[in-house]
Amino acid sequence: MKCGMDLPFLHLKIKKLMGTTPAKKPRIIFSILRSLLLRYDRDSLYSNFEYLYDDIYVRKGKVFARLWIWNQLFLSLPGLFSAIIYWRFIMFKNYLKIAIRNIKRYKAYSFINILGLSVGIACFILIMMWVRDELSYNRFHRDIDNIYLVAAEHQTGDNVSRGIATPAPLAAALVNDFPEIGITTSFVNSWITGNTQNIVKYNNAMFYMDNLILADNSFFKIFSFKFLKGDPRNILEDPNGIVLTESISNSYFGDEDPINKILDVDGSLFSVSAVIEDVPDNSSIQFDAVISKKYAENLRFAFFLRKWDSFGFRTFVKLRRGVNAEDITGKISDYIIKIDPQWAHRPTHLFLYPLKDIRLYNVDGGGMIVYVYVFSIVAALVLIIAGINYTNLATARSFNRVREIGMRKVSGSNRKQLINQFMGESVVYSILGLFAALILVFLFLPAFNSISDKNLTFKLFDTGNILILLSVSIFTGVISGSYPAIYLSSFNPVNIFRNSVTSGRRSALFRKILVIMQFTVSIGLMICMVVIISQLNFMRNSETGFNKENVIYIPLKGKYQQNFETIKGELLNHPGIVNVTAKSSFPTFPGPTSGTIAWEGMDSDLQVNISHPMVDFDYFSTLNMEILEGRDFSKDVSSDLRTAFILNERAVEIGDVKDPVGKQINVNGSVGQIIGVVKNDQLNSLRFEVSPEIFHLSRTFNEQFQFLLIKIGAGNEQNTREHITEVLSFIENKWKEIIPEFPFEYNFLDEAIENQYQTEMRVSRIVNYFTILAVFLSCLGLFGLSSFMMERRTKEIAVRKVHGASVSDIIKILSRESLIWVLTANLIAWPVAYFFAGKWLDDFANRIDINLFMFFAVGAVSVMIAFLTVSYQAVRSAKAKPVDALKYE
C-alpha cells in the first residue's frame, strides 16, 4: 500500500487504528459529484474527494467540511467539464474513424441510408423555410405590435360579412376623435383616379406601372419602408410628389439620380421625391410607387374622398403604447353608424385587427394558418419516416456485424460503449445526410419556389441556421440510431457464435405495418396524381380550347376604345392577318352580369343572370365560333348595330327560350331582336360551367372595347414561327404609327387560357413531387425491411437450395411476403383515394369520371416497384452459396 506516510492523512490512520468510523458524507452533493466524473476514472477520482473531505472533517469540523465540498464542487466544475468534453472529443474521433471505415465497407447500404436521411432532412428544411417565411409576414415594420388594420363588419339581414375596405375620410376622423389612437394612415389603389392601368412616360420611353397607390402623409410614419434617397420628413405632402421603389426607379432612370426628375403618369406630371427599398415579398401591403392623396383632391373624383358610404380605402392605426386594442374596438364600433345614419338599418361595425395576424388569419376567416399547421406536420412526418427507414435499414444491416459485436464484447467492451459507438455511427450518417440534404435543397429550391409561389433563399452562413440544422440532424441521428444501437449491443456473444440470433416478433409486426402504411400513402398519392393529370389534360384538350391558336389580344385605351376602325382596316390589309375584332372585357372573362334581361315569351317568374359582352363584327369568325341558328352580325344590315343580339346555347338553355331567332329581347333597357344562336365556347377555366352570354354590337351601357383581338394566319407548314414573328412586327409598327401614345403590348389567347389553370397546375405539381417523395421513401422502407427479413432467413434458404430449389424458386418465395404487403396497401388505398379524388373533382363543372383502369394501372405499377425493390436483395440471397450459411453448424 503506497498511501503511506502522507502527513495530511496521518490522523486518519490514527483514527482508524483507534477504531472510529469515517466521516458521514452528505449524500446529494457527493452523488452529483460522482456523476460528473469520467467513467474510467470515477472511482479513483471519487476517492480523492473522499479523502480530502474526511481530512477536513477531522481537522476543521463538520460545517466547514460541508462548505468546503460545496466550494470544491463549484471550483472544479470547469475542470471536470473540460475533461469530459476532451474525452468525448477523443472518443468521437475514434468512432468517426470506425464509422467511416464501415461506410466504405458497405457502400451500397450506406449510400441508400444517407440518401434516405438526406431526402427527409431536405424536405424538412424546405418546408420549414416556407413556414418561417409565412410566419414572418409583416414583421419588418418597426412598430408592428401596435399597428392595426381597421376592418368593417357588414350585417345584411342574417348575413355577416367582413372586409378590409373602409371609407376614405375614416383615417383622419379617427385620429381627431380618439386621442388614444396615436396616428392613422390610409391608402388606396390608384384606380379611383379613373385609370385601370397607369402609363408612365419619361424621356420618350413608356412603361406600364402596375401597382400605384395613393396614401396620406402618415403612411411612412406607420410603416417601416427604408428610404434610399430623398427626405422622409414631409414626404407625401406635395400633391405632385411620387415615391418610387428601387427597381422601378432603376428601370426608369438607370444610373441617374431620380430625385426631382419629372415623370408623366397618365398625363399628369409628378416629381420624384424619394426612392425606397423594394417592398419585401413578405409584406401584405404591396406597391410599386406611392403618390399623395392630395393629388386626388384636385381631380373630379375628389368628392369620393369625402364619401362615407363608399368603401375602398385601407385604413391603419398605430396605437399609443399601453393602449388596448379591444378598448378601441369598443369605442369605434359604432363610429360609422353615428356619422352616417343611413347605415343604421344595414349596420356596419368597425373593429381593429392586428397587422401581424393578417397573413395567417384572414379578416374574413381562412388564411394561411391551416397550411402552416398542415405543412409543419407533414415536415415532421417526413422526417420521422426517414428516421424510421434508417432504423430499419440499420437494423437489417446489423446482421453483417454480429460477429464483430461478439468479438468486442468478448474482448471486454461493455454495453454502454457499444451503444455509444453505434449512436456515434448514426450521428455520422445523419451529418453526412445533412450535407447531402444541403445539396438537395440547393438543387430543388427553384422548383420549390415555383410551386409555392415564393422567393425563398437559403442562408447557409447564418449561424442560427447552422445550429438549427446541426441539432436537427444530430437529433434525428440519435433518435433513429438509438433502436439499432440498443438492439445490436444487446446480443449475447454466446448466441452469436452459436448462430442462433433471433429477433422479437412484436417489432417485426410494427415494421411490417409501417411499410404497408408507407405504401398505402404512396399508392394513394399515385392515384391522385393520375386523376389530377387526367383532369388537367381533359380540360386543356377539350374542344373549346383548340382553335384559338395564333390569336393575340391587345389592350385598347383612351379614345381608341371607341375608334379602332382605322387600325383594324390597316391590319386587315396584311395577308397574314386573318381577322380583327374587339371585345369589351378580358377575353377569358365571361363578362359582367347585370341588370334585367327579358325576352318575348319569357316566363315572368324567371330570374336570370346573363352576361352581355360587347363585341365587334367578325368576333365569332375570329374565334372560330359556329353560328348554329340564325346569322352572324352583318355590316350590311344597318339595324344590327343598335338592335341585334346573339345568344349562346347556354343562354338559350338557361332562359328556356323557345325558338329564339326573331324574338324581341330587352337587355337593360336596350330593345332589340335575337338574330342568332352561337355554339357554346368556353374560354374561361373548365372548372366552371359554360356561362350564358348575350353578345351585342351597340355601344350602350357606357361600355367600351377593352381589347383588340387579332387572328394571325398560320402561313404554310414550314415557317409558321417566322411567319408569325413577321406579322407581329408588322402589327407593332402599325400600332406605333397609328396609336403612338400607348405602348404596344400583346399576349396570346391560348396562353391566357392556359393561365386559367394555374391553380390546378400548381396542385398537380405539388402532388407529383409529393408522390415521388412518398414512393421513394416507401421503397427505402421496403428495401430495409425486406433485407432484414432475408438476412434472417439465410439458413432457411441454404437448406432449401440444398434440397434442390432453384434460384428463381427462392426469389419467388422471398418476394412473396413483400407482394402481400403491397397488395394490402393497394386495398386500403383505393377506397380512400377514390373518396378524396372524387371530392376534388366535384369542384369542377366539367370533370372526368374516375374509372377502374386507373386503379389497376397504379396497382400494377406499385407491384412492379415493390418487386424491383426487393429483387436486389432477393437475387443476392438466392445466389448465396449454401456453404457459407451452414458453415457454423
Add this chain to the structure above:
Amino acid sequence: MAEITRKEEQILLSVYSLSDNAYLITIRDRIKDFTGKLYSVGTIYAPLNRLYINGYLESRLEKAENGKPIRYYKLTKKGFLALEEIRKLNNEMWDGFTVPAFKD
C-alpha cells in the same frame, strides 16, 4: 510535440518531484507548495487527464486503505522529453536575463 501549457508543465514537474507518490491530492499539494495557490480538484484533474491521455504520464490504479482505488501517475519517456525540451527552450530564452536598475 503539441504545446504544453504552463499548468501542464507545473503538473509534470510536480509529478517528477513526487517520485512514486504522485496522485491527485499530492500533486495538488505540491503545486500549492511551489506556487502558493491551492487549486480545486477539478482544475488539477483536467490537465492531468489530458497529459495522461496524450501519453506524457502513465498511471496505475492502487487500492488505498479504505478499499477505494487511487490513480498514481508517473512520467513517461515522452513526458521527460517534453520537459527537457521546455527546459532547453527556457534556458535559451532566459539566457543572461538580468533585471536592470530602475530609478524609482
